[in-house]
Each structure stands twice: as C-alpha cells, then as structure tokens.
Amino acid sequence: MLRIATANINGIRAAHRRGFGGWLAERDADVIALQEIRAQQDKLPDGAFGDHHVALDLGTLPGRNGVAVLTRHPPAAVRTWSGTALVGGPALAPGPTTRGAVAPDQVPLSRGLGRFAAEGRYLEVDLVDVPLTIACLYLPKGGLPAHLQRAERMREAPDGGARYARKMGFMAAFSRYLTRTRRAAAAAGREFLLMGDLNIAHTRQDVAAWRRNQNNDGFLPEEREWLGQQLSPRTLVDVVRHLHPDRDGPYSWWSWLGQSFANDAGWRLDYHLATPRLARTALRVAVDREHHGTRLSDHSPVVVDYDWR
Structure with missing residues (x-):
C-alpha cells in the first residue's frame, strides 16, 4: 500500500508551531506533496x-510560494521549471544553498509558463521504488474579472482584472504542459499523480455555500470548466470524487474567519488527480482537519491510501 498526502501548509514555520512535525511523524505517509x-x-x-527525503523548489520570492515533495527514499529524478532544485535527506537544514541539477528529461515549458518558472509553483519527482511520477502544483489564486469587481465587496483593492488574467493565462499554458508531462511519464512506463492546491472548486459538491459563491474567484464558471477539461476516464481522474461521487466535500479549506470551520462551510481546493490505472487502486481518503485539536493551516492535508502493488 502507498499512503500519499497533499497539504498546503501556508508557511513551514507557522505549520511547525501548530504541530506539523508531529502530524508528519504520526501520519506515516510514503509521499507528501507540500505547497506554500x-x-x-x-x-x-x-x-x-522529519525523516523524509525532500526535493524543493522554494522560488525566489521571499515569504511566498514554494513547493516540496517528501519521500521515504531518495527520488530517482527531480524536475522543476527553474531548472534546479534543493534535494536532500533528513539532514537537509539551514545553511549554504546547495542545488542539484534536475533530470535531463525535463519537458519543455509551454509558452506562457516561463514567467512563473522562478516562483516555486511546480515540482516533479520520480519515485525510485515505484513506477510513478509525483507532481506538486500550487496554482495562482487569481481574482475577479473587471466586470465583477465591486470595491465595497472586496477585501483587496480592485485591480481591473489583472490577477484574474494572470491566473487564466497560467491555466491555459499549464494545460498544455500537463498533457506533455503526463504523456512523457506514460512513455517511460510510469503512472502520473498531480497533487496540490489548485485554488478551484470544481462542482457544487465542492463548495458548501455554492449559490452565493458563483461569482467569486475559485468558483467562476470558466475556472470550473478548465478543471473539468483536465479530467477524463482516459487521462486524469479526480481520486477523491472517484471514491465519493455523491458526497458534498470532503472540504479541505476553511476561512480562519467566523464559524466556517466549526460549521464545515468549506471548499475543496486540494486534489489528487491520477492516471486511471492508479486511480482504480485508491482505497480510502481522509482529510485531516485537525492534529490533536489544532489546525495545521487554513488548508487540511488530503490523504489517500492506494493499493498499489
């Protein structure tokens, strides 16, 4: 069995203060994809x-973004958009920066992704003991298109749709890249699993208050349509929805404000998207809402057990 998790930890230092180290040790996952x-x-x-081997792309923006994949064994290969990665064992610690070269079979970036290459948003790892490529993605949050922006209803200043356009541009370019890298994994005899915070809730089952969020970023029709286009029974399968086709949620993000968490008024933003053969081996999913009564982040880890032999 393979236990695989994804979690947006919203800052490694803050997460450790809330008990991330204990969760990491007790959850005993074989692979963990981390964002932010x-x-x-x-x-x-x-x-x-913890005790894991780690591959990181921290990006060049201090205090922002950064993705990592943790594994039990040193990875067979690592690929990043920046062309370099931090790779190390459990002893990886603060100190002089050492960067390892990425694997030579890096898929060329699609047009439009170059501007994001140094932001620490994407990382791929080939497992050494299983024919599987793990991809970790932190998709930009985005914003509202200009015609939906109302200053009195926004916590951020109106930007004329700039953040919305940036996210849509990223998604269009990433869609092309995702097809290429998934096919490259298949050509090498590997299954493919994309995990991460996609900052999109796909269907009405993925937002508790979907009616009043239809014009909010993360649940816009064009965002939901894009995510749907990445999925099919022959390419990538939403593993959690495969296991729970009729269930609302399970949600993985809740605002820190008000009673959203207590009332389970959340969003499902964190995904396992797997090639069909891998998806069929999924046994169970758990969302670790708390660790010993404490939230690790505004997101919660999504953990899937795969009966992979």
Missing part, C-alpha cells in the same frame, strides 16, 4: 521535513 513552504533554505526550521 514560504521560506528560503536558511529560514527552514530544524527538522522541517
């Missing part, structure tokens, strides 16, 4: 990634 590390190497806490 939000720290450069010299700012990582001691024992940041």
Whole structure:
C-alpha cells in the first residue's frame, strides 16, 4: 500500500508551531506533496521535513510560494521549471544553498509558463521504488474579472482584472504542459499523480455555500470548466470524487474567519488527480482537519491510501 498526502501548509514555520512535525511523524505517509513552504533554505526550521527525503523548489520570492515533495527514499529524478532544485535527506537544514541539477528529461515549458518558472509553483519527482511520477502544483489564486469587481465587496483593492488574467493565462499554458508531462511519464512506463492546491472548486459538491459563491474567484464558471477539461476516464481522474461521487466535500479549506470551520462551510481546493490505472487502486481518503485539536493551516492535508502493488 502507498499512503500519499497533499497539504498546503501556508508557511513551514507557522505549520511547525501548530504541530506539523508531529502530524508528519504520526501520519506515516510514503509521499507528501507540500505547497506554500514560504521560506528560503536558511529560514527552514530544524527538522522541517522529519525523516523524509525532500526535493524543493522554494522560488525566489521571499515569504511566498514554494513547493516540496517528501519521500521515504531518495527520488530517482527531480524536475522543476527553474531548472534546479534543493534535494536532500533528513539532514537537509539551514545553511549554504546547495542545488542539484534536475533530470535531463525535463519537458519543455509551454509558452506562457516561463514567467512563473522562478516562483516555486511546480515540482516533479520520480519515485525510485515505484513506477510513478509525483507532481506538486500550487496554482495562482487569481481574482475577479473587471466586470465583477465591486470595491465595497472586496477585501483587496480592485485591480481591473489583472490577477484574474494572470491566473487564466497560467491555466491555459499549464494545460498544455500537463498533457506533455503526463504523456512523457506514460512513455517511460510510469503512472502520473498531480497533487496540490489548485485554488478551484470544481462542482457544487465542492463548495458548501455554492449559490452565493458563483461569482467569486475559485468558483467562476470558466475556472470550473478548465478543471473539468483536465479530467477524463482516459487521462486524469479526480481520486477523491472517484471514491465519493455523491458526497458534498470532503472540504479541505476553511476561512480562519467566523464559524466556517466549526460549521464545515468549506471548499475543496486540494486534489489528487491520477492516471486511471492508479486511480482504480485508491482505497480510502481522509482529510485531516485537525492534529490533536489544532489546525495545521487554513488548508487540511488530503490523504489517500492506494493499493498499489
């Protein structure tokens, strides 16, 4: 069995203060994809990634973004958009930056992704003991198109749709890249699993208050349509929805404000998207809402057990 998790930790230092290290040890996952590390190497806490081997692309924006994949064994290969990665064992700790070259079979970036290459948003790892490529993605949050922006209803200043356009551009380019890298994995005899915070709730089952959120970013019709276009029984399968086709949720993000968490008024933003053969082996899913009564982040880890032999 393979236990695989994804979690947006919203800052590795804050997550450790809330008990991330204990969750990491007790959950005993074989693979963990992390988003929003939000720290450069010299700012990582001691024992940041427990006993796991780690591949990181922290990006160049201090305090923002950053993705990682943790594995039990050293990865067979690592690929990033920036062309380099931090790769190390459990002893990876603050200190002089050491960067390992990525695998030579890096899929060329689609037009439009180059501007995001240094932001620490995407990382791929080939497992050494299983024919499987793990991809970790932190998709831009985005914003509202200009015609939906109303200053009195927004917590951020209106931007004329700039954040919306940036997200839509990323998604269009990433769609092309995803097809290429998934096919490259298949050509090499590997299954493919994309995990991460996609900042999109796909269907009405994925937002508790879907009626009043239809004109909010993350649930816009064009965002939902894009996510649907990435899925099919022959390409990528939404593993959680495959296991729970008729269930509302399980949600993985709740606002820190008000009673959203207590009332389970959340969004499902964190995904396992697997090639069909891998998806068929999924046994169970769990969303770890809390660890010993404490939320690790505004997101919660999504953990899937795969009966992969």
